[in-house]
Amino acid sequence: MAGKQKGSTHLRYIRDPILNPYYIQIDDYNFTLCKECPTEGNASYETKLGHYTSVSNCLESMIKDTCRQHNYESLQDYIDQYKNLQNKLINHFNL
Numbered sequence: 357m358a359g360k361q362k363g364s365t366h367l368r369y370i371r372d373p374i375l376n377p378y379y380i381q382i383d384d385y386n387f388t389l390c391k392e393c394p395t396e397g398n399a400s401y402e403t404k405l406g407h408y409t410s411v412s413n414c415l416e417s418m419i420k421d422t423c424r425q426h427n428y429e430s431l432q433d434y435i436d437q438y439k440n441l442q443n444k445l446i447n448h449f450n451l
Contacts, residue, residue: 370411374448378418380411387414391421415445 370380381388381404389405405421408414419441428434 374445375418378405378421380414387411389414389417389421419445 366384368382370382372379377392377394379390379392381390386407386409388407391403391405392400393403394400406414406417408417419438422441423434423438426437428437
């Protein structure tokens with residue numbers, strides 16, 4: 357039988373160092389945001405944070421997750437951190 361079998365998919369990855377500890381898994385239908393989470397010692401585990409229809413939505417989720425890892429003294433501090441992470445990606449990739 358020629359062609360792709362129903363239900364099969366080929367996984368591909370974007371593992372750019374600027375995304376670390378995140379990476380993006382790509383299949384035929386969506387983009388999955390994944391995160392390597394360290395444990396005690398040298399071990400780690402992978403968690404999937406969500407499935408998205410575009411890379412930009414995936415990156416937006418990555419920024420939100422990164423911002424959620426910290427406490428902030430004010431809403432302005434949170435907004436500044438959020439914008440800083442957005443600008444880091446925009447400037448790095450000349451978007």
